[in-house]
Amino acid sequence: MYTQGLDQQGRPAAKPDALETAEQLAAFQQRVDAEEKIEAKDWMPEAYRRTLIRQMSQHAHSEIIGMQPEGNWLTRAPSLKRKAILLAKIQDEAGHGLYLYSAAETLGVSRDQMVADLLSGKAKYSSIFNYPTLTWADIGAIGWLVDGAAIMNQIPLCRCSYGPYARAMVRICKEESFHQRQGYDILVELCNGTKEQKAMAQDALDRWWWPSLMMFGPSDINSKHSAQSMAWKIKRFSNDELRQKFIDVTVPQAEFLGLRVPDDDLEHDAETGHYRHGEIDWQEFIDVLAGNGPCNQQRMAKRRKAHDDGAWVRDAASAYAAKQAARHAA
Amino acid sequence: MTYDAALLAYVSRLGDNALILGQRMVEVVAAYPELEEELANANFALDYIGQARMFYTYAGELEGKGRSEDDFAFLRDENEFCNCLLIEQPNGHFGDSVTKLVFFDAFYLSLLGALKGCKDARIAEIAARAEKEIRYHLRHNTQWIVRLGDGTAESHARVQGSVDSLWKYTGELFAPDVVDRTFADEYGGPDLEAIHDQWKTDVKTILDEATLTMPEDGWMAMGGKAGRHTEHFGYMIAEMQYLQRRHPGASW
Numbered sequence: 001m002y003t004q005g006l007d008q009q010g011r012p013a014a015k016p017d018a019l020e021t022a023e024q025l026a027a028f029q030q031r032v033d034a035e036e037k038i039e040a041k042d043w044m045p046e047a048y049r050r051t052l053i054r055q056m057s058q059h060a061h062s063e064i065i066g067m068q069p070e071g072n073w074l075t076r077a078p079s080l081k082r083k084a085i086l087l088a089k090i091q092d093e094a095g096h097g098l099y100l101y102s103a104a105e106t107l108g109v110s111r112d113q114m115v116a117d118l119l120s121g122k123a124k125y126s127s128i129f130n131y132p133t134l135t136w137a138d139i140g141a142i143g144w145l146v147d148g149a150a151i152m153n154q155i156p157l158c159r160c161s162y163g164p165y166a167r168a169m170v171r172i173c174k175e176e177s178f179h180q181r182q183g184y185d186i187l188v189e190l191c192n193g194t195k196e197q198k199a200m201a202q203d204a205l206d207r208w209w210w211p212s213l214m215m216f217g218p219s220d221i222n223s224k225h226s227a228q229s230m231a232w233k234i235k236r237f238s239n240d241e242l243r244q245k246f247i248d249v250t251v252p253q254a255e256f257l258g259l260r261v262p263d264d265d266l267e268h269d270a271e272t273g274h275y276r277h278g279e280i281d282w283q284e285f286i287d288v289l290a291g292n293g294p295c296n297q298q299r300m301a302k303r304r305k306a307h308d309d310g311a312w313v314r315d316a317a318s319a320y321a322a323k324q325a326a327r328h329a330a
Numbered sequence: 331m332t333y334d335a336a337l338l339a340y341v342s343r344l345g346d347n348a349l350i351l352g353q354r355m356v357e358v359v360a361a362y363p364e365l366e367e368e369l370a371n372a373n374f375a376l377d378y379i380g381q382a383r384m385f386y387t388y389a390g391e392l393e394g395k396g397r398s399e400d401d402f403a404f405l406r407d408e409n410e411f412c413n414c415l416l417i418e419q420p421n422g423h424f425g426d427s428v429t430k431l432v433f434f435d436a437f438y439l440s441l442l443g444a445l446k447g448c449k450d451a452r453i454a455e456i457a458a459r460a461e462k463e464i465r466y467h468l469r470h471n472t473q474w475i476v477r478l479g480d481g482t483a484e485s486h487a488r489v490q491g492s493v494d495s496l497w498k499y500t501g502e503l504f505a506p507d508v509v510d511r512t513f514a515d516e517y518g519g520p521d522l523e524a525i526h527d528q529w530k531t532d533v534k535t536i537l538d539e540a541t542l543t544m545p546e547d548g549w550m551a552m553g554g555k556a557g558r559h560t561e562h563f564g565y566m567i568a569e570m571q572y573l574q575r576r577h578p579g580a581s582w
Contacts, residue, residue: 067360067368074356078573078582079400080349080386083356084379090359091372098365136573136582186582194580302361310363312488313424316481323480 020045032233037163040106048232052162053107054123055234057114060100062126063093064118065299069133070142078136085182086139092175099172103164119304127285128215130293137190137197137204143183145205145212145250151176152246153216156236184253191257198258205254206262213277214285216243247275336512338392339412340519341453342402343509343555345385346413349403351434352378353570358421370470374431377463384456404574408564409557416499418554418563422492425485428474429492435468436532437503437525444520453517472536479540490542501550504529509555 025045031038038044067090074090077083101111117123128146133139154176157169190201217223217239229235237245251268254261265278287293331339355375362368386399417434421427442464445457478489504526506514513519537544553559573582 064365071356071360074359075353075569076573078404078577078580080379080383080403082582084376084383087356087359087372087376087379091369091376094365094368094372098369101365189582193582194577196577197580306361306363309361310424312482312484313363313478316478316485318481319485320477320481 029231032161032231035161035233037166038161039163047228048234049107051229051232051234052165053104053109056100056104056107056165057109057117058124058126060097060104060114061118061123062129063097063100065125065129065303067093068299068302069129069131069295070139072133073136073139076136077139082186089143089179089182092179096172096175099168103168106164115307119300119307121300124289126215127288127293128211129299130288130296131207131211132294134207135200135204137187137200138208140183140186140190140201141204141208143179143181144187144253145183145208146215147176147180147183148250149212149215149246151180152242152249157234159233159236161233187257187259191259201257202259205259209262210280210284211288213243213247213280214282216240216246218282218285219280244274247277248273251275331508331512333512333516334392336509337450337517338389339509340513340517341385341392342389343412344453345382345389345399345402346411347417347434347438348378348385349382350411350413350566351417352376352382353566354417354419354421355427358427363424374463374467374470377460377467381456381460381463384459388452388456400574404571408559408567411559411563411567412555412557414499414502415551415554415560416496416503418559418566419496419499420562423488425475425478425489426492426496428471428478429489429496431467431471432475432536433496433500433533434503435464435471436529436536437500439464439468440525440528440532441520444525447518448513448520449516449518475536475542476540479537479542486541489540493537493542494545497545497547498549498551501547502552502554505550505552505555507555 024043028038028043028045028048038048070086070090070093074083074086077086101114104114105111114123118125133142151173154169154173158166158173160166160169187201187204190197220226220238220240223239226235226238230238251261251266263278265276267276268274269276288296291297352375355371355378359372359375360368362371382403383399386402389402390397390399414434416430419426419430439461442457442461446454446461448454448457475489478485480486504522506522510519510522514521534544551560574580
């Protein structure tokens, strides 16, 4: 899972390195424009490299933190089949994290450094995971809406100009599509079930709808990095274009479920064929980004605790490896 | 005990062991010391839950009363679960988890090896499939107990503590009750005494390599096979079953 909103946050766009010549930059842009893939050993502008490190590591962190809200329902999954599916999904997320850290390492940053940046709070992860999973229906809503929004962002990333990222995304997208169908399937079952189950599904949609729309990041007029990322073909569509596409696909799916999208201003525009939606509460987005979401501290505390609790285990593994190497050398 | 009743009890108990161990393992998802181990833990838990489903489905068929895998998992009370006490123990630290898995996997691998050749075709078939999974689990967890035992002074002390405190739950694995005996006599089931000898040899080898001391056999905790559990168990089941209990008859 990933949010395009991530690449809008944090530090200002990097300035070109003083040692980079106009010729180098032009030649690089020409390769990008010709849709050539940039590979790890190719020359690239420092700002391009830093943008990718930020985006890919944040994407990886999101996969790792995203395991928590879903893991919250593993012990309480209502059937063995659902438990197995959820567990397999969370395992996929861990795998995506591993994949993306490896892909980011090709840019010259170590996984240890990226993890340290996450734990120190320097690096961000997707804000959506700072919302709580309060009922089983939330597991369905995450699959349907959060993975659904992620897919909208990620499909274009399969054509990203940076080869290792693009290739990682091909596999990740296949798995995410599967997750999205599984999430929707949970909601189909709930909506065909008892009155209580359907109410659970509606409540989940009420809570996850707006945060899902925020996953696409600020409106284009307020988007800081978009133009440069578009020119570098890291990004292919604007935040608003992707958000619109998501809404157009998702509203009929809600109707199929018999659920109401919690937006009084939502209406279908017959002329354009698009749904027009109400105002997004950007103050909430800014608050959650600033650390004031319902679960920001809880998510980070759990990640830090897992890391700290594991220190003696990692030390043991290193000590054992050193002993083995010494024995081997002797 | 009739042969049929023994067969049903035996299959359902295999399901209980797999489910309860899997359930304990999912409790620590997103809290493991390394990302690679996170993947391994989820993968192994998935294997156990998959095995539980196969055993429970078969148990439901044997019983013939229309009970599904979920009825076995979610709608039975504590005293109807007959898993061994070892695997229901709380997770503790990473060394506790690894030790528990080494003890159980070393037993379970031998058990599955014997079940492959039993007279009940369905059990034999599930065992053959599960054996491949458990062989890999044991290898992986053995590597970890060796790293911890032969790692730092701290890790050695911690994992020796795990070995010492969990040892009292190993005796039950090999203590046959009427279900084990009937299944052995009528269906060519495992000889637990022979499996115990093998287990001691295997575990001694592993602990030696880990520079850990194998405890002397002392008092052993019993009761899991008869549905008498440790206090932790009720909480675990309550959490696992709550949605099914809260919404009787609902489909998920």
